[in-house]
Amino acid sequence: MSASAASTPTLAPEIADPRLYLDSIPHERFAQIRAMPGLAWHPYGDNGFWAVTRHADVRAVSRNPKVFSSAIGHTNLWDLEADALEARRSLIDTDAPDHTRLRRMVAGAFTPKNIRRWEDAVREITVELLDEFMNQGGGDWVDMVAAPLPIRVILSMLGVPVADADYLVELSNYLVEGTSDSQSLPPDAFGNTTELRLLPFNSPASHALFEYGDEMRSKRRAEPCDDLVTHLVKAEAEGGRISRHEYRHLFHLLVFAGNETTRTAISHGAMALAANGDQWQRVLDDPGLIEPATEEIIRWATPVLHMRRTAATDCELAGTQIAAGDKVVMWYAAANRDEAAYADPFRFDVGRGDNEHFAFGGGGPHLCLGAFLARLEVSVLLEEMAARRMSLEQRGEPVRVASNFVHGVLSVDMAPGGNP
Template sequence: MHIDLVDRDIYANAGPPHDQLAWLRANSPVHWHEGEPGFWAVTRYEDVVHVSRHSDLFSSHRKLALFDDLPEDQIALQRLMMLNQDPPEHTRRRSLVNRGFTPRTIGALEQHIRDICDDLLDKLTGEIDFVTEVAAPLPLYVICELLGAPAADRDKLFNWSNRMIGAQDPDYAASPEEGSGAAMEVYAYANQLAAQRKANPKNDIVTKLLQPDEHGETLGEDEFDLFVLLLVVAGNETTRNAASGGMLALFDHPDQWNRLVADPTLAKTAADEIVRWVSPVNLFRRTSTTDQVLGGQEIKENDKVVVFYSAANRDPSVFPDAETFDISRDPNPHIGFGGGGAHFCLGNHLAKLELRVLFEQLARRHPRLRRTGEVRRLRSNFINGIKELPVTIG
C-alpha cells in the first residue's frame, strides 16, 4: 500500500486516511515514513501510550510537539509553551495552571454551559451551518467565561484560532506569517487581560493564575501569554471539531442518533465515543532522546517520532468492534486527550462536559435535526477539523 500520512489534501478530502493507518497498525506499527525529514509513524495503541508516558525517552522539548520543523529561533520561543516542555519544567508549569482546571472547578461550570447551549439552540431555525452556529461558539463562550473576558470577544478568539491552526488552509490563512501575526495578537490580548486583573482581581481563572501558589510560585509574563495562547487554540479547536465531527458521525449512523434521542442520558458515554471516533487531534510529534527500540524498530537519538491518535483509537486489540460507532461504549479507554503521561489534556474534563451537555440538549430539543449539504473539511494533517456542516432544524 502507498503510504502518505502527510499530504494535507488527503485530509481535506476525506479526513484521516484510516485505510492507511489500519494497514500500518496491522503490518508496520512503527513505520519509517519517507519525507524531509523522514519520521517514525506510530499507530498501535500500546506504542502510542508508551511514547506518551515516557517524556524522558521521547521529548516534546528538543524539536517541539507539532509536526512541522521550525527554524531554531522560533523553536526557542515555542519552548516556553507547556505543550513543548518536558519534566521537570513542564511539571512546575502544569502545577501552576492545574489550579484552574480541577474537576470541582470545571463541574461548577455545568449550569453555565447548559445556559450557553440553550441560548445557542434557541436561535436556531431553518437551514444553518452547524460549525459556525453551534460547534464553534460553544467553546468560545466557555473560554471567554474562563478568562473573564466579554462574550463579544469570541469572534476575535475564533479568528485568531483559525489563523494559527489553519495556516495551510486557504480559507483561513495565506501564509504561516499570518499565523504568527495571530499569535502576537493573542499575546497582546493576554497582556491586557493580565494588567486588568492585577488592577482589579475577579473570580476567574486569569486572576487565579496570576496569584502565587502555596509555594509562592507564579507564572512569568511570557508563560502567562503562552498559556492563554494554548487555551485559545486547544480549548477551542478540540471541542469545536469533536462537536462537529460527532454530529457528522451521528448523521452517518442514524441508528445511534435515534438511540440518543430516545435516551439523552446516553450523552455521557456518547461524549467519549465521539472523541474516540473523531480524534480531533490527529497526531503529535516527539523526538527520541536516545538510541532505543520501539515496536521492534531501532530508533536513533534525535529521530522524529510521530504518534497517530486516529489510528490508536481504532486499535482492535483494545476496542472491540473498533470500526463501529457505539454511543454506549463502556469502558472506553480512548486516548483522544493524549496517551497519558505529562501531556495528558489539561482540559479533558471541560471538553467532555461541553460535549455531554451539547448532545444531550440537541437530542432533547432538536430530535429531527438532519444534514442537508456537503461537509467541508480543514486542510490539516494535525487537526481533524470540519469547516462547514449544513443542517436543517426540523
C-alpha cells in the same frame, strides 16, 4: 534515523500531505501502517519520522516522556531552529519538571469537581444556541453551535468579555490555517513585526493573541477578578512562579485549544449522529447512554490527529530500533481506529464500553488539560438535544480543513429533524 541503522525499515505510505485530509482521514493508509511489522519510517522533509499508529505503541510513547521528549524538538512534524523552538515554547513543548510546574498552575481550574461548577453556565449557553438553531430552521452547525459553545465557555473561564468572542474565534481560525498549506494573512497583519518563524503556527494571529493576553494581564493587575487570567497574573506576581513568556503562551494555548478542539468534536459528533439515526435513537431512549455517547463522539472526532515526540536516547519500540534525535509521531487518529483496541472500530457505537480513546492524548502526562470541560460541553449538548427530542439532518458535504494536524470542520449545513 541514524545512518547506522542495522536494517532498512519498512516505509510508510504517504500520510503527511495535508491534501490527503481534505475529504477524510486517510484511514486505509493508517490501517496499512498498523499492519506493518515494527514501526514504519515515513520520509518527511530532509529526514523523516517513525509513524506510531497502534494503540498500544502510542500509549508506550506517551507514557515514557523521559525517552520520548516534548521539549528537545518541536511537537509538530517539522523542525524549528533553536531560537524559534524557545520563542514558541508552551506547556505542550515542555517536559518535567517545567511541565509539572506549569500544568499545576492551571490544572486546578480543570479538575472534575471544578469543571462541574460550570455546568449551569454551559447549559445556559447551549440552550440559547440550540433555540436559535431551531428557530432559524437550522443552518451552518459550526457557525451556530459548534464554534460559539466552547469559545464562550473558555472565554468566561478566562474572564474575557463576550463582546470579544468573535474576534478571538477569528484569530483562532487564522491559527488553524497556519497548520494547513494556505495562509491568507500577510506577515504584518494585526501590526505584527515578529518574524513568523518565531510565532506559534507561523501566524501573525499569534501576535494578536499575545497582545490581547497582555492587555488582559494589565487589566487584571489593576483590577483583579475571579477568573483564570487573574489567577495567572497573581502567580506571576507572587515570586515569579510563572514567567511573562509562560503567561503569554498559556493564554494563547487556552484560547486556541479551548476553542478549536471541542468545536471539532461537536462538528464531527453532529455528523455522526445525523448519519447514525439508530444510535441517536438509543440515546433518546436511554439517558444513561449520554456518558458513553460523549466518549464515543470524542473518539470518533479525534480533533488532534497527532503529536510528535523526539527520542532523547537510543531506544526500542515495537521491536524497532530508534536512535536519539529521531522523530516519533503518535497518530491518535490511527490508534483510535485500531482493531486490536476496539471491537469494530469503524462503527459509531454510543454504547461502547471501556472506551480508552486517545483523543485527549495517548495516556501520558500531556493529557488534554480541558478533557473534563470538553466532556461537559458535549454531554450537556446531548442532554439538551435529547430534552428537545431533536435529531439532526445533514444537508450537503462539510467544508473541511486541509490539515494533517487538526481534524477541523469549517462549516456543515444541518437542519433540526422531527421529534421522534
